[in-house]
Amino acid sequence: MLRPETYEDIVKLALKEDIANGDITTNSTIPDDKQMEGKFVAKQEGIICGLDVMERIFQIIDQTIQMKFMVVDGAQVEKGDIIATISGPAAGILIGERTALNFLQRLCGIATKTHKFARLLHDIDTFIIDTRKTTPGHRMLEKYAVLTGGGKNHRFNLSDGVLIKDNHIASAGSIATAVEAARKKAPHTLKIEVEVESLDQVSQALEAGADIIMLDNMSIEMMEKAVKLIDKKALTEASGNMDQKDIRKVAETGVDFISIGGLTHTITALDISLRLSQ
Amino acid sequence: MLRPETYEDIVKLALKEDIANGDITTNSTIPDDKQMEGKFVAKQEGIICGLDVMERIFQIIDQTIQMKFMVVDGAQVEKGDIIATISGPAAGILIGERTALNFLQRLCGIATKTHKFARLLHDIDTFIIDTRKTTPGHRMLEKYAVLTGGGKNHRFNLSDGVLIKDNHIASAGSIATAVEAARKKAPHTLKIEVEVESLDQVSQALEAGADIIMLDNMSIEMMEKAVKLIDKKALTEASGNMDQKDIRKVAETGVDFISIGGLTHTITALDISLRLSQ
Amino acid sequence: MLRPETYEDIVKLALKEDIANGDITTNSTIPDDKQMEGKFVAKQEGIICGLDVMERIFQIIDQTIQMKFMVVDGAQVEKGDIIATISGPAAGILIGERTALNFLQRLCGIATKTHKFARLLHDIDTFIIDTRKTTPGHRMLEKYAVLTGGGKNHRFNLSDGVLIKDNHIASAGSIATAVEAARKKAPHTLKIEVEVESLDQVSQALEAGADIIMLDNMSIEMMEKAVKLIDKKALTEASGNMDQKDIRKVAETGVDFISIGGLTHTITALDISLRLSQ
Amino acid sequence: MLRPETYEDIVKLALKEDIANGDITTNSTIPDDKQMEGKFVAKQEGIICGLDVMERIFQIIDQTIQMKFMVVDGAQVEKGDIIATISGPAAGILIGERTALNFLQRLCGIATKTHKFARLLHDIDTFIIDTRKTTPGHRMLEKYAVLTGGGKNHRFNLSDGVLIKDNHIASAGSIATAVEAARKKAPHTLKIEVEVESLDQVSQALEAGADIIMLDNMSIEMMEKAVKLIDKKALTEASGNMDQKDIRKVAETGVDFISIGGLTHTITALDISLRLSQ
């Protein structure tokens, strides 16, 4: 379950920026006691994600607004499918419509994109994972969308995962000293990941006892050699503009994970509309 | 100038979600007094937007971090161009890198997309404008990116513009009564816009004294007739999945504005990287 | 409807400053289960405004407190009229009493003052409007009170209206260049208002295509000439210590709006008391 | 000294409500590097209060804005006196002007009103004090203005003073039991005040050991008897629509304090303007 605490800040910020001093148009033209009904309809094929967020938004605006979900998060919908119905005070529905859709469409977009990649690997034991290239303020929601679309999550933030990159290595002196330093300071509950760019670095990371080795920007050939070299002694993650590559070939090298920044840094909102009747 | 007050909430939220309990990797491997230098480099062609936001982020993390901008917001860069340089405490730079890029790349992406549309109309007196289909919490920043890319802004939120849509009309009884109601309640400093879908509605909106008439989902032919009918007595705005249409043809109907939701609901981050040296 | 989101910040701040570490007197002397009833009684004639705010305050303190309204916002009450009744836990009622009255009495005071001005113009097509000279943090509530009292609202803040004043004109070079600059940068959904002090400036503003012309500190005679000169080609607003002037005469010049800072910068709380019985 | 922590919440709220998405007019017409100078000039006689708050507001907007104070808080100014000068970026000065004046004018108004009452008692050992009838969110600032105007402060909030009123007495059973209960629960660092309406209640309060006795709504005659009865065994406070009474006569009864709600519930902003030159 996606706990509301994890997205309440961004939802409140979004409502504040859109409602501001109130909806003047609705205030002027819609009586307070006017009721309305509506349907959220998919206008293209995709994976649904974010229903709870949408419901929460309307609940914050008016507790008497009722929603019924026709599908669950993770369901695939076709063009024309009804996703959810809504009923209640017209003013509240109109005020929340845009913000609710802004969240829902983006999250569906991310889940749908993830799903496309994940389906390509349905018969291989390699997982699609996200990165920290998420929309600022939407980290948790977008990681949830990746999970919903069939991917898995990399670390949430800078403090719940150790990822040693080139600059850390350069500063610490070597992969060995960097891993050693992390092992000394970081909680033992976190795995230690090292980003490498050559087979020599792969060997160093293995020797240093890295738990995860990120193969950054390697050719398919080098990746294959790296995976063989590592030989299951560490988890392996392929990285580097992966959304533009042949994911299938990358997966066939035997890496455990493929991280794709584009899952969240390049977003196509799923087309969904709210059809209201009075 | 983009005032920092208008984006400080989303920047703080973003830093909190990424820094969380601190950057464990950097804490373990980078000495507090280590200094670093770096260059922000464009990896593809585009329009730059968001330099101040990026600088603010590093300033919040560490006031001693120095940035120099090689270009200004709105400048076009080519692949390989240096956008800005940075120098200061290595820890601070590494901690802020991802969040700064997450903002910068998205804003550049929006400005670049807007610019592409705007350039198509460089010799016509029609403006590309945005909508409220922005990323939740990023409204002001994204509207600024549209402005930077050569577009103009529609209303910021529900309270600083009157936009009478089908549901408002239905509830008020007619376009005339809806416009009348808005004129009575809304500040006289705001124009009144009416969304119409037929020529008949265009006539009604004109008669009601609408300041702006939004031609929603009309064919090019109907749009031409509408523009003629309106005859400069109101501003005209074309709307409806405009990013998938031939914008040039739409503009040639003589509408004053073309609003494009896709400027902000479907985002491709501009590829920018930070190259660090120690 | 006045949406709670638009005043929740100031209400929370008010409760925090008054409740602080709890009501020691009530804690000491009133049992937790003690119930009470009370009546809010007008002690002088006036216009009621702020009932929802008052109810919200008691709801925040204790959800089981019940209120019944005897009148609605905008109603005129006479000395002795019961405005509302309240019942529920005595502690909660006593804790909220002062803060609730502090809001209610001020808002009634503003509505009452506005009403007095508006009534003077009941047979003229000129509206009383407010300014940005509101109590810091109370902008939306006070503008709502002006509306409730029969006035209309000027812009809410610096970003939802364009008002070009002397300093803007001086910096831009002329009224024409200032209006041109605003038209280029501001959303087309906002009207452009220019503050003028002479008939010559009126002509310039007209030529520049100003939507609203504010006649600042003009004599009745000059105002009459200005209105004639403008001849409905722009809306007109009279401004300048209007609460000390003969509003009727100002209105008879034919201006569309008269803005009065004193509606909100000089406040006389309406005398209202809460009479409790146990 | 008035510590900034005590008013930062209300100042931030005020700036947020006025700046919102930025000052469109200034953004359009004033270059970022434009400098300006100005003078805050009193347009009527009064007592100055709130200089630090004003400076803080401009500092928050732009740290490079410079202010020089010509007077100090508490000083009396005449019409035409320069209160302060300001210089720095024009945009920042224009953006902060209204909010700064909104605070300054109200606080000067309260200090000036207090001063008028206090001066009436300059040769008597009775102090004018405030109440909790302050503007919501402005409690500390307004109490500071009362102090600045020559008054003294009653308790700041519900938890830093014990004030036993009729409802507390009724609930506790008697004045004696109420005082006893408060003495048991409240910190011994707080005095216990009892509100009384008759001479009989005065006697009860005295016997109960009240530290302060509030004489509520008594006639001058009854007040004189009460003061005699109390005979300095407790402090005495006169209360009840005091701004409409002959304060001098009230003071001559010998009461120690006269509390006046109208000091803060009915506010006349002092007329002050900012004259700018470029």
Added chain:
Amino acid sequence: MLRPETYEDIVKLALKEDIANGDITTNSTIPDDKQMEGKFVAKQEGIICGLDVMERIFQIIDQTIQMKFMVVDGAQVEKGDIIATISGPAAGILIGERTALNFLQRLCGIATKTHKFARLLHDIDTFIIDTRKTTPGHRMLEKYAVLTGGGKNHRFNLSDGVLIKDNHIASAGSIATAVEAARKKAPHTLKIEVEVESLDQVSQALEAGADIIMLDNMSIEMMEKAVKLIDKKALTEASGNMDQKDIRKVAETGVDFISIGGLTHTITALDISLRLSQ
């Protein structure tokens, strides 16, 4: 009653720091609709305090969680006693368990410690009081625990009590001038306390009219003399590492209050566990 407003900030902060991005373990292993029951059991003897806080925490997490209290705040429990029962969604109970216990155990610890001291003085008219040496952010809760354990409260913060210490005296020039200054500036509703270290200072404080005299770090002998000298003309408070002294002997000097920093600066959590069954 302990009002929720007085502890909501610290409770929210605590939940945010522990829940962060959600409870991964529970999310993975506990179905959303799984229900659970549990008992809070005392694992050692002590005084219960903080039941409302605990309930509030679970309510924030999930409104459908039900608690029943077997005892009230202030009750003494023995090892094995059931303090409260809980039932509802398993996920919510598991997520809130640690934070709820972290509050409850500390507050019970403080109440228990206070009770031990208070019991020593059960037959003497001297009260145990707390200080400002509380856990940052927990002031009100810990003062409530002291009250619950049978102690009384000193001032809550720097603004609701006057306590003149050596540095204030040195700066003001003398005890007399310091007291005089405080009487002039502080609300008359607050008593004035002076900290003294010698009999000579006691005399000065008495003469200056101090309401409370704090005898700091005095020997039992000096304290006895001081109490005699003061002779009920002021309240007396003994202070100075009191938790390491023979409280009984201190009390027998006749002081009214003994303040003990260790009540809150040195905390032993009461051992309480939540036993769950499915």
Added chain:
Amino acid sequence: MLRPETYEDIVKLALKEDIANGDITTNSTIPDDKQMEGKFVAKQEGIICGLDVMERIFQIIDQTIQMKFMVVDGAQVEKGDIIATISGPAAGILIGERTALNFLQRLCGIATKTHKFARLLHDIDTFIIDTRKTTPGHRMLEKYAVLTGGGKNHRFNLSDGVLIKDNHIASAGSIATAVEAARKKAPHTLKIEVEVESLDQVSQALEAGADIIMLDNMSIEMMEKAVKLIDKKALTEASGNMDQKDIRKVAETGVDFISIGGLTHTITALDISLRLSQ
């Protein structure tokens, strides 16, 4: 480095609760321009922790206050040692003194206690670690104090570590299914820890591939067997009222970590005082 972002919320809350409406005593008796100097002196032996937090507090109050540290975090001090000096405006120093000491003394207390345990194991390869039994709102600071005292940290919160306890196992069906579920949903960057109470459960956890096995409340004998059984195939953590046990004997079983709730749930503030001179 302990980043300020990680403790700013609790520091602000602490300052707000103590300063409230300002320091009345200091306001009354200390001139604004009065300067002061002081020394923070250890009154007992211990480990220093929290110097940056202390400095930050004074910086927030007054940026002109200067501190010099005589030691660094982690240093051992003896009774009488000077920890730091301070100089600057007297008012600011007096206002911040109590809050600064409240943080510093607690953090030193935790570091000192941790150090005592850690020293007992100086020659064994077993680490003392903390738990989530921290003071609400102080999690990061207290974990930093444990690190400073020579311990290591367990997970920071519910989302950056997987810890499968009895209730998770019961709900999932078995240790195997619970571990499997966590592996599927949790980021691969986190290790999976299982709490076990018997040797049989140890075997199950090993088979399930747990990364860490927590031996809860086991006797020394059972622990020894468990460690042998695990044979370095997983990390081992001993848990269960460890502060009352012979830590040395526990460590000699060969466990990798010993977690001690008492490091943070039972706190003895280190005795430190600020000696001021004028």
